[in-house]
Amino acid sequence: MTDMAEITAAPAAAQAAARTDVIARRLARRHAAERRFRAIGIGAVVVSVAFLGTLLFNILSNGFGALLQTRILLDVAFDPAVMDIGERRDADSLAAADYGGLVKAAMAARFPEVASRGEKRELNALLSNGAGDALRRMVQDDPRIIGTTRPIWLIASSDLDMAVKGIMPRQAGAEGLRFSERQLAWIGKLEAEGALARQFNTRLFTAGDSREPELAGLLGAIVGSAFSLGITLLICFPIGVATAVYLEEFAPKNRWTDLIEVNINNLAAVPSVVFGLLGLAIFLNTFGLPRSAPLVGGLVLALISLPTIIIAGRAALKAVPPSIRQAAMGLGASKLQTVTDHVLPLAMPGMLTGTILGMAHALGETAPLLMIGMVAFIVDIPAGPLDPAAVLPVQVYLWSDSPERGFVEKTSAAIIVLLVFLSLMNLAAIWLRKKFERRW
Amino acid sequence: MNQYIPKGTAKVSARGLDVFYGDKQALHHIDLDIAAGEVTALIGPSGCGKSTFLRCINRMNDLVEGARVSGTLTLDGNDIHDRRLDVVQLRARVGMVFQKPNPFPKSIYENVAYGPRIHGLARDRAELDEIVMNSLEKAGLLAEVESRLSESGTSLSGGQQQRLCIARAIAVNPEVILMDEPCSALDPIATAKVEELIDELRDNYTIVIVTHSMQQAARVSQRTAFFHLGKLIEVGGTEEIFTNPCEPLTQGYITGRFG
Amino acid sequence: MSEHTVKSYDDELSHLSGMIARMGGMAEAQLGSALQSLARRDDDLAHKVIDSDARIDELDHEVDSFAVRLLALRQPMAGDLRHIVAALNISGEIERIGDYAANVAKRVLVLNQLPPTSRAAGVIRLGELVQALLKDILDAYVDRDLDKAIGVWGRDEDVDSRYNAVFRDLLAQMTGDPGTITASTHLLFIAKNMERIGDHATNIAETLHFQILGTQPKGERPKGISPGAQE
Numbered sequence: 001m002t003d004m005a006e007i008t009a010a011p012a013a014a015q016a017a018a019r020t021d022v023i024a025r026r027l028a029r030r031h032a033a034e035r036r037f038r039a040i041g042i043g044a045v046v047v048s049v050a051f052l053g054t055l056l057f058n059i060l061s062n063g064f065g066a067l068l069q070t071r072i073l074l075d076v077a078f079d080p081a082v083m084d085i086g087e088r089r090d091a092d093s094l095a096a097a098d099y100g101g102l103v104k105a106a107m108a109a110r111f112p113e114v115a116s117r118g119e120k121r122e123l124n125a126l127l128s129n130g131a132g133d134a135l136r137r138m139v140q141d142d143p144r145i146i147g148t149t150r151p152i153w154l155i156a157s158s159d160l161d162m163a164v165k166g167i168m169p170r171q172a173g174a175e176g177l178r179f180s181e182r183q184l185a186w187i188g189k190l191e192a193e194g195a196l197a198r199q200f201n202t203r204l205f206t207a208g209d210s211r212e213p214e215l216a217g218l219l220g221a222i223v224g225s226a227f228s229l230g231i232t233l234l235i236c237f238p239i240g241v242a243t244a245v246y247l248e249e250f251a252p253k254n255r256w257t258d259l260i261e262v263n264i265n266n267l268a269a270v271p272s273v274v275f276g277l278l279g280l281a282i283f284l285n286t287f288g289l290p291r292s293a294p295l296v297g298g299l300v301l302a303l304i305s306l307p308t309i310i311i312a313g314r315a316a317l318k319a320v321p322p323s324i325r326q327a328a329m330g331l332g333a334s335k336l337q338t339v340t341d342h343v344l345p346l347a348m349p350g351m352l353t354g355t356i357l358g359m360a361h362a363l364g365e366t367a368p369l370l371m372i373g374m375v376a377f378i379v380d381i382p383a384g385p386l387d388p389a390a391v392l393p394v395q396v397y398l399w400s401d402s403p404e405r406g407f408v409e410k411t412s413a414a415i416i417v418l419l420v421f422l423s424l425m426n427l428a429a430i431w432l433r434k435k436f437e438r439r440w
Numbered sequence: 441m442n443q444y445i446p447k448g449t450a451k452v453s454a455r456g457l458d459v460f461y462g463d464k465q466a467l468h469h470i471d472l473d474i475a476a477g478e479v480t481a482l483i484g485p486s487g488c489g490k491s492t493f494l495r496c497i498n499r500m501n502d503l504v505e506g507a508r509v510s511g512t513l514t515l516d517g518n519d520i521h522d523r524r525l526d527v528v529q530l531r532a533r534v535g536m537v538f539q540k541p542n543p544f545p546k547s548i549y550e551n552v553a554y555g556p557r558i559h560g561l562a563r564d565r566a567e568l569d570e571i572v573m574n575s576l577e578k579a580g581l582l583a584e585v586e587s588r589l590s591e592s593g594t595s596l597s598g599g600q601q602q603r604l605c606i607a608r609a610i611a612v613n614p615e616v617i618l619m620d621e622p623c624s625a626l627d628p629i630a631t632a633k634v635e636e637l638i639d640e641l642r643d644n645y646t647i648v649i650v651t652h653s654m655q656q657a658a659r660v661s662q663r664t665a666f667f668h669l670g671k672l673i674e675v676g677g678t679e680e681i682f683t684n685p686c687e688p689l690t691q692g693y694i695t696g697r698f699g
Numbered sequence: 700m701s702e703h704t705v706k707s708y709d710d711e712l713s714h715l716s717g718m719i720a721r722m723g724g725m726a727e728a729q730l731g732s733a734l735q736s737l738a739r740r741d742d743d744l745a746h747k748v749i750d751s752d753a754r755i756d757e758l759d760h761e762v763d764s765f766a767v768r769l770l771a772l773r774q775p776m777a778g779d780l781r782h783i784v785a786a787l788n789i790s791g792e793i794e795r796i797g798d799y800a801a802n803v804a805k806r807v808l809v810l811n812q813l814p815p816t817s818r819a820a821g822v823i824r825l826g827e828l829v830q831a832l833l834k835d836i837l838d839a840y841v842d843r844d845l846d847k848a849i850g851v852w853g854r855d856e857d858v859d860s861r862y863n864a865v866f867r868d869l870l871a872q873m874t875g876d877p878g879t880i881t882a883s884t885h886l887l888f889i890a891k892n893m894e895r896i897g898d899h900a901t902n903i904a905e906t907l908h909f910q911i912l913g914t915q916p917k918g919e920r921p922k923g924i925s926p927g928a929q930e
Contacts, residue, residue, distance in 0.1 A: 252505075253505055321542075323538060323540055323542035324542060324544065324545075325503075326500070326503075326536075326538060326542065327538065327542040327543075327544060327605070327608075328544070328554075329500065329503065329531070330498065330500065330531060330535065330536035330538070330609070331531065331532075331535070331554060331555040331558070331608065331609070331612060332527075332528045332529070332530075332531035332532040332555065332558065332559060332612065333528075333554075333558050334528055337558055341554070341558075342544055346545065654774075654776060655774060658776075681777075682776050682777060682780075683777060683780060683781065683913060684777060684781070684912075684913025684914070685777050690777075691777050691778055692701065694776040694777050695703065695775065695776050695777050695778055695779045696703050696704050696705060696708065696776075697701050697702065697703050697704065698701070698704065
């Protein structure tokens with residue numbers, strides 16, 4: 001018995017050793033493969049982070065400049081004679097008063113030695129055409145300042161702004177110089193006296209679009225986007241949730257619901273331009289809704305985000321464990337009670353997240369909005385969803401297409417604002433998910 | 441096959457019950473009476489149809505796509521599959537406890553209060569409180585959770601969760617309680633507590649329990665029915681089934697000779 | 700019955716049956732030797748029987764602990780449960796049979812000190828009848844032979860009537876010749892032991908019936924008129 005055991009034990013031990021060897025060799029190969037895969041993965045991440053970093057750096061470095069604006073400090077004398085209003089102080093008169101004259105007078109007072117018409121024109125070219133707008137607002141706010149003299153920072157021209165920011169040359173004789181020698185001397189003088197400074201660009205967030213880069217602001221586009229997204233949300237969320245709930249919880253599983261499901265998935269993949277064309281054909285041509293209106297934009301964006309929201313909603317509903325439904329059903333809850341009391345509250349965080357991501361997607365959509373005419377140049381801030389308006393991505397598109405040098409940094413600034421909004425929406429999605437995430 | 445006919449009237453009674461899932465027949469001509477005030481255990485290998493039978497009693501099979509039922513299944517003599525019988529009403533009379541504890545992700549109080557609320561069993565808050573407390577008491581859980589009724593039901597241990605589910609079921613005051621492997625996810629101590637609870641509930645409720653544990657069936661039930669391949673092979677007193685079953689299949693199953 | 704899904708369970712159950720069969724075989728041999736020592740007035744053989752009894756007791760304890768182990772670890776049901784419970788029961792019965800055989804051997808040692816008596820032959824015939832009964836029931840156990848077991852169960856009556864005959868015979872002897880009272884009393888006890896062994900064989904038959912069918916044999920247990928009742 002013992003002999004037998006020893007005889008069989010010896011080869012068994014050798015076999016075991018050989019097996020260990022084979023495994024060890026394979027193990028080395030396996031580890032090497034794993035290391036390779038990891039290296040490739042890290043490489044891919046590095047490359048994509050590098051791209052993203054470059055993009056962000058480019059946009060941020062360009063765009064931060066636009067947050068500041070060059071202004072010139074002038075003592076403005078609010079002389080009713082110059083304003084050409086005499087003793088009238090009513091709103092119409094104040095609105096129609098000659099504020100450009102005030103600016104010119106202040107400039108002339110600042111540089112009394114300038115006399116000739118040509119020189120004066122050159123001098124006034126240092127200031128923006130819209131420099132007087134600030135004065136109008138001041139007077140409309142408080143007409144009592146008429147007759148007084150106030151030191152006021154007035155918006156410089158885009159050329160001067162570019163030169164001060166170092167984007168355009170300001171040395172005499174440099175290529176592409178937009179200033180005469182006289183202008184350069186005045187600029188130097190203003191700078192030396194501390195009357196030329198870069199200040200925070202409030203117009204960027206308070207004004208509508210403009211042909212002048214130094215006057216252009218994003219408020220119109222932001223409000224337009226807000227109206228559009230509001231409309232989209234109002235339409236998308238109820239329809240999306242209702243559709244998802246019906247398809248997931250109530251609809252029988254048959255060929256028709258399969259067909260609907262396939263179509264919804266396909267719709268999510270349709271290029272957004274097609275939705276734009278659809279909007280053009282239906283909302284504008286058939287229903288005769290106004291062009292460039294956030295209402296139409298919102299409707300088109302709703303069409304685009306609806307499939308996404310439905311798909312996200314169904315996924316959220318699917319993630320609710322069936323045991324919860326069974327528990328409610330087992331107690332005698334009706335189908336609707338089961339859904340509204342238990343399933344929907346559990347799926348809601350997921351649905352909200354899907355909706356916000358869908359909305360963020362809609363916020364960034366440009367092409368379909370071009371199709372419905374939201375690409376027009378609109379100065380006024382829209383007051384309602386039927387007023388013509390631009391939206392943020394379209395504003396980016398419009399500015400990037402403008403020839404003026406000053407719009408380059410404006411474009412980047414608009415992109416930054418757009419990205420900030422997108423990030424805020426994504427953060428909201430994450431916050432919602434964290435807040436309502438429940439364990440079951 | 442020896443057909444057990446209960447001494448009293450049958451609470452639930454199946455006659456020639458067939459159940460199909462699509463083309464597949466899950467139950468073949470089941471004749472089975474379940475007596476009131478007793479614990480009836482359904483045993484059998486996986487896929488033998490015991491859970492299907494259980495789920496017929498409160499029509500949870502309705503939720504399964506393509507499920508068809510023929511034959512009769514009655515509760516107190518009324519056909520369970522009668523069109524005039526609302527399934528909501530049926531489920532208020534026939535409660536169910538599932539394999540995995542599945543409390544709602546709500547407070548302990550809300551878990552128990554949900555059933556009475558949807559069926560309008562309480563006229564006011566005080567009455568609802570009373571039902572909740574009573575149910576928790578009956579489920580032997582009150583002492584453990586009295587101080588934290590507003591905490592989430594999912595914060596309890598597995599065994600407590602299952603007893604919460606039982607409390608939730610009895611809050612509706614059903615006549616029959618169906619239990620689908622209620623202890624399969626529990627440790628022995630928690631299992632013992634649930635079994636003790638089943639024993640106490642027997643006086644007031646008719647209990648049907650599906651279990652894979654023969655020992656559990658032996659411990660908690662008075663009647664045992666053995667299913668195999670969708671057929672009812674044998675039904676009889678639990679003592680008899682576990683000491684001296686009539687059918688060789690039953691003997692083979694409970695002694696571990698096939699499966 | 701087909702095999703268990705868990706093979707080792709089958710092995711354990713047959714091991715248990717094997718132990719019972721071995722015990723039975725030993726008890727049978729003990730009984731045979733005891734009768735032989737009575738017939739041949741053989742002191743050595745009687746001593747051997749007395750010494751060997753310890754081995755049966757030992758096996759009985761082994762069966763007990765093995766059966767308890769099976770009950771605890773396998774949690775047997777139905778037929779398996781009856782098998783194990785029956786084994787526990789039967790091992791106890793066999794152990795008692797062994798004790799009676801040893802008791803017979805002890806009395807043989809005393810009888811051997813006394814002058815031989817012709818009455819021993821009747822007791823030996825009773826013993827041989829019981830021996831056959833024991834052999835049959837043990838065979839029935841090994842073969843799970845229900846008919847044979849029922850046969851043994853029915854034959855207990857024969858043992859009882861034969862015992863009554865021996866009893867009357869010895870009583871007559873003692874009243875006729877008071878000098879043989881000591882020997883006759885020992886022979887009477889030996890006969891009583893044989894009758895008891897017959898009862899135990901019947902018990903084993905009943906247990907076997909329960910093991911196989913799950914019920915006790917039907918009808919009144921065959922019981923001869925007890926000699927005590929006759930007095």
